[in-house]
Amino acid sequence: MSKEPDRIFAQPLAQVPDFAFNEDVVRVFPDMIKRSVPGYPTIVENLGVLAAQFAQPNSVLYDLGSSLGAVTQALRRHVRTEGCQVIAVDNSSAMVERCREYLNAQNSMYQELLPVKVVEGDILALAFKPASVVALNFTLQFIAPEQRLALLSRIRQSLLPGGALILSEKLRFSDDEEHTLLTDLHIAFKRANGYSDLEIAQKRSAIENVMKPDSLEEHRERLLAAGFSKVVPWFQCLNFASLIALP
Ligand SMILES: Nc1ncnc2c1ncn2[C@@H]1O[C@H](C[S@+](CC[C@H]([NH3+])C(=O)[O-])CC(=O)[O-])[C@@H](O)[C@H]1O
Ligand SMILES: O=C(O)C(=O)Cc1ccccc1
Secondary structure (H helix, E strand, O other): OOOOOOOOOOOOOOOOOOOOOOHHHHHHHHHHHHHHOOOHHHHHHHHHHHHHHHOOOOOEEEEEOOOOOHHHHHHHHHOOOOOOEEEEEEOOHHHHHHHHHHHHHHHOOOOOOOOEEEEEOOHHHOOOOOEEEEEEEOOHHHOOHHHHHHHHHHHHHHEEEEEEEEEEEEEOOOOHHHHHHHHHHHHHHHHHOOOOHHHHHHHHHHHOOOOOOEOHHHHHHHHHHOOOOEEEEEEEEOOEEEEEEEO
16 A cells, blocks of 8 residues: 555645545555554454454455455455455545555455455445445444434344444544543644644544544444444544444
């Protein structure tokens, strides 16, 4: 993947446009996500390990909002279950194009990878096949809040017995003190990764209209409302967490 450093918000902008997954972001995305999301490499690698425990023979593993395919590649490397296929879906054409290139390059480096299909499309309009694993790795937070329950309900309907949804998200906190503490620590994490105060401030204003985090309680209640029977947090680093939701 590209090693280009993220300098998107380094210069002062007269007006900060809403954040979009366009060509400029795609070019620096691996650097951006690693320096912005505490625990991201741990979550991605372990998603493969978790998925291997839930994968059912002859089923689909979905990576929804796949970006450059980091989760897809972890799934392909770790899951050995007979007849499984990974379907990666993203609605950014720039992401999908780079994702296909990256995954093709991986084919020659590993043996016995699961087959993969990369689909350019809106996950809200997807006709789900019977699935054993669905990964929403930092994608639900970009879906309009009023659409989230319907999407999770459709995922729940497509999940086979023994399968799981793995949902990673930035969290907000209903307790003001907890919210401020973890937000400040996240800013310190970004600063320690070389982002300036200007970059941090401009990025925050770029994402505030397009990325709306929920609290852990809101996630749990909505997942139960969507028909999931059990919600188990398996990872949290500062204000970023990942949950397993069982059908
Ligand atoms: N309606 C939609 N339909 C399809 N894709 C969408 C939609 N809305 C947003 N996206 C896509 O969801 C992805 C979210 S990034 C996921 C990281 C990845 N999972 C990773 O583990 O590297 C999260 C982040 O950058 O914080 C982008 O590629 C969007 O184009
Ligand atoms: O940068 C942030 O503050 C985030 O919350 C995470 C993020 C990472 C990559 C794209 C958009 C948001």
